[in-house]
Amino acid sequence: MRNHIRFLIFISLLLLNGNLLFAQRQAGEITKRLNRAGFENIRVFPYGNTVTVSYENSRYRNKATALSEILDSLSGYGYDTLKVITLVKDLPVVITKLSASVWKQYKASQITGIEMARQITISYNTDAVWNTLSNRMSTHPHINKIDIVVYPQVSIMNVQFNRNYEVQLNIAPALEVSLWRGMKFTGQVIFPVVNDYRFGEVGTLIRAGFVTLAQEFRLPGTIQGRAVVGKFNADRYGADMTLTKFLFGGVSYLSANAGYTGMYRYVSSNWYRDDLSTLTWFLKSGYFYKPYDMQLDITAGRYLMGDYGLRGDVTRYWGETSIGFYAMVAGSKFNGGFHFTIPLLPKRNRKNRSFEVRTPYYFDWEYNAGTEFNKGQIYKTRPNE
Template sequence: MGLPDKKPCRIIVLDNNVPQLSLYYKPIIGDTVPEANRRDWDVSYDLGGAWKQARRVKRENSSLFKVDVVVYPELKLKNLVITQVYQVLFNLNPAIEISLWNGMKVTGQVIIPIYNEYGVSYEQVRQGYVTLSQSVRLPYNLFLTATIGAFNNYRWGGTLDVKHVFKDERFSVQGRVGYTGRSRFENWRWKVSPLKRVTWYLGGDFYWPEYNTAFSLKVEQYLLGEKGIRFDMVRNFRYASIGFYGMKVQNAGNKGYNGGFRFQIALPPYKYKRRGYIPRVLPSEYFGMSYNAGNEQYYGRSFNPRVDDNMATENSFNPYYIKSELLNF
């Protein structure tokens, strides 16, 4: 509905004003159906030549300089006490997010404890993510994201993420390098150690479109300097992503083997409207957690540099996933 008569149409999807993928429709000459069918759209990382002209057009409803207050629920479980099945930690972590130019996002988060069985150090209101992140898209389907600030797992410093999608868009490679120090907020004081720890990973990914399942294999260096291999399998649904992982890590217990599961669930409402520059208050797009089946507490640990970076949001711009949602809607 609403497409120009007998003319092709391309929709380019942006994330924080950085182009991710495009949906392209080309009418078939002699087709008796007057409107486009969902299955007629081609979804790809290819933006087409029109993007060079389209990006110069003034946007009618840009997200630049507009504020979101996003509340991230956090749930953690661990099984280390013989007399208790699980120790539980539940927090509500509101964050202010704002973009000041294309691809840039500033995030400031506060952790508010709701229920705590993890110990005294988790009782106080404290700083969460405080980051400045810049994303760019380069030719040949190359995506870069640089982030500096305070992250989770008591880290601060900087990271650089790289992702390249091949011509066969089921395959991609990605990597991350981080240079961080320890960061801790105690008694209303932010305590940090010098930047001296290098972490990294390099891996390949394959997406199985028939089942919306992603597979990845990575070689990694973790926070204590140990190295390891990690395999992930994630099945993606409309409102959830569920995955399993396995690891082999130097110096870890169980001969270095560990594994578990993780999930991300979309939180309603699933659609939001923005009214001018009035700040929006909304829940995070997804709620998730991971379960460490081997209870390894020291080795194989890493961190995430961005509060909204998870397996579900990453998959939301996968062209095969978008195409399947068009066909199943």
């Protein structure tokens, strides 16, 4: 009897070790495949009929294209359930969960994209799943990789009767590098190309743009945060923090922002820096209406001149392109306008690079229909904001 028990234990251990070795081998194969595809911060954890993967996309301009390639790669390894965590600066942002068979049916045109989307679970609460991956060493990390992103800057004014438009055009390359998880340094230089009179003498100078140190972080649940210090645009320097809570699988959100800044400006051939003295704050909420691919946002808060205001935005998306309209009131002044975003080439970057010179993924622009230059003004903290 004892010999039978020992034999069963021996067989069980052999099977267990065999399963572990098989899982480790498949994890290694998946890691190599995703690495060859150009993804970063790859972690793989196979367990039973489920495989969990984290990745960071710096390869494709379109995030959906990147996720699609990840799912294509995973669906061929025989697992029933796929769990994919999308990272930004090695921080978990969103988890996508679906059946491998559903993805295969969609790729074979047996079900529509709408039918497939109904069977996908998307959540910004990544805590439980991320705990199974966070202690694993990532493959192909993003840390210490340098991007030189060449941003175009275009400003147009129509406030004078004797000419139709005044134009400012700059080329503003920015060095962007991450030195640890969640961190990003940005150092930008602005080179003027065209500068009409209304934009002032400073527009003719080669000058610093954004020079910032930003740290992104996560709090328990679906709360994500970003803190940044440095030199911003709108002649501002100081500190800024934003907390965002995602709701209902990411279709809605609540956000709170606060900033404490001073002025840094060019006057009479000299640069001047004021003390930190200006407090701004904003509360923002939004909802994405899927049937029309429409984003609705409303913002209330305190602007740079101490005026309080309210702004509403409606934005319609067509793939990677969007156009929207806004209306606002600040300090009893009414204003409005439109904004748009268009994708820029290339659609994808080089694989496994440690240094890259590229254009930004998107160009966005906003038109202010009024002539109000004091009320309702606020700064930005990064070039692609």
